[in-house]
Amino acid sequence: xxxxxxxxxxxxxxxxxxxxxxxxxxxxxxxxxxxxxxxxxxxxxxxxxxxxxxxxxxxxxxxxxxxxxxxxxxxxxxxxxxxxxxxxxxxxxxxxxxxxxxxxxxxxxxxxxxxxxxxxx
Numbered sequence: 799x800x801x802x803x804x805x806x807x808x809x810x811x812x813x814x815x816x817x818x819x820x821x822x823x824x825x826x827x828x829x830x831x832x833x834x835x836x837x838x839x840x841x842x843x844x845x846x847x848x849x850x851x852x853x854x855x856x857x858x859x860x861x862x863x864x865x866x867x868x869x870x871x872x873x874x875x876x877x878x879x880x881x882x883x884x885x886x887x888x889x890x891x892x893x894x895x896x897x898x899x900x901x902x903x904x905x906x907x908x909x910x911x912x913x914x915x916x917x918x919x
Contacts, residue, residue: 799811799812799814799815800812800815800849800851801849801850801851803849804849804867805846805847805849807837807841807844807847809834809837809838809841812833812834812837813833813834813837814872815833815892816834816892816893816896817888817892817893817894819894820833820892820893820894820895820896821894821896821897822836822895823896823897823898824836824840824898825898825899825900826897826898826899832887833893833896834901840897843869843871843872844869844870844871844872845870845871845872845874846869846870847865847867847868847869847870848867848868848869848915849865849867850865850866850867850912851863851864851865851867851913852864852865852912852913854885856875857884859887859888859889860884860885860886861884861885861887862882862883862884862885862888863882863883863885864880864881864882864912864913864914865879865880865881865882865883865900865913866878866880866913867879867880867911868906868907873893875904875905876904876905877902877903877905878902878903878904878905878906878907879899879900879901879902880900880901880902880909881899881901881910882898882899882901883896883897883898884896884897884898884899884902886890
């Protein structure tokens with residue numbers, strides 16, 4: 799779902815993936831956030847986005863997935879992002895916990911051995 803929702807800046811589609819009481823940390827040094835509030839903030843400066851997700855590593859109700867994106871900001875500049883999301887799911891499939899670790903760089907940067915297609919979600 800993130801594969802389609804991120805480029806479309808579809809806050810509703812992303813928020814629907816999370817349990818109402820989900821624990822969500824968008825970065826190790828940021829406070830806990832509401833997932834919808836985070837994407838509203840994150841999409842605010844986004845004019846366009848391209849993203850790719852790796853094949854998730856799954857163990858029971860937990861998963862880890864690498865991701866990469868290039869975001870075009872409203873001023874036309876590009877920002878590359880790459881990271882890993884650590885996820886825990888409830889029995890109904892909603893995300894109950896997400897912790898992200900990621901980095902960013904100005905401009906477009908392709909990363910060798912990083913997600914190379916949009917096969918993940």
